[in-house]
Amino acid sequence: MEAENEYKKGLWTKEEDRVLLDYVTVHGSGRWNRIPKLTGLKRNGKSCRLRWINYLNPNVKRGDFSEEEEDLIIRLHNLLGNRWSLIAGRVPGRTDNQVKNYWNSHLCKKLGFKKQTPKALSSSSETPKAPDSNSKQSCSCGTSNSVKDMEALQNDQNPLLDDIVAAENSNSNEEIQWMTEHCADSLSCSNGHNLISWGMVEFLQGYPLDLLYQNFESS
DNA sequence: AATTGGCGCAACCGCCACGTG
């Protein structure tokens, strides 16, 4: 790309934000690589996309994470590992970047997890990048007492977790009811919050029903 | 008051998947 070096890096200015916002308002999100050409913005498409998703998008919730959000993230992480986009998809108003940052800076510490440093990775015999995209789920953190009740559900080899990825096909109301009845206990919060009321249904909608039966009835 | 170290967050990087011609 000949213009690669012309692209600016670093923090975004208010003016750049305004230009990007104007573009998205008129053209909608997508076609990010056209933005520098159409608007004269000295940012590459990727940077524009990220800025929109993580900051400018009005659906993004700012500010501290609530207790409910925190608990949901902990539980989803236990199920899904470091699949931040999947986790963020179940936490309304939060982006994968927010969730990832929050996990690494707050929750790892709070739960007594050891954050895997680049040094630790390089000294490890394992390669930091898995060849298989499925094994991108490299959970760098262990388990803790506060999430011990989830251990029964956690199984890295369990194909069930991978099927959550294909969660966009929604289930019928009866299926959701069955799932909430059978899974809510297993996933219920230690602090008494009701997951059903703040995202559990949406979360469960992603579960393939046959795998749910298999997983929960046999346990 | 100046310095330093830690922390949190925004942004970048590299890889991969998918769509299209």
Add this chain to the structure above:
DNA sequence: CCACGTGGCGGTTGCGCCAAT
């Protein structure tokens, strides 16, 4: 079937703020 462009994802970096000394 293949090459290319684009978008998405997770890991990582770097900067600014703030508390501790």
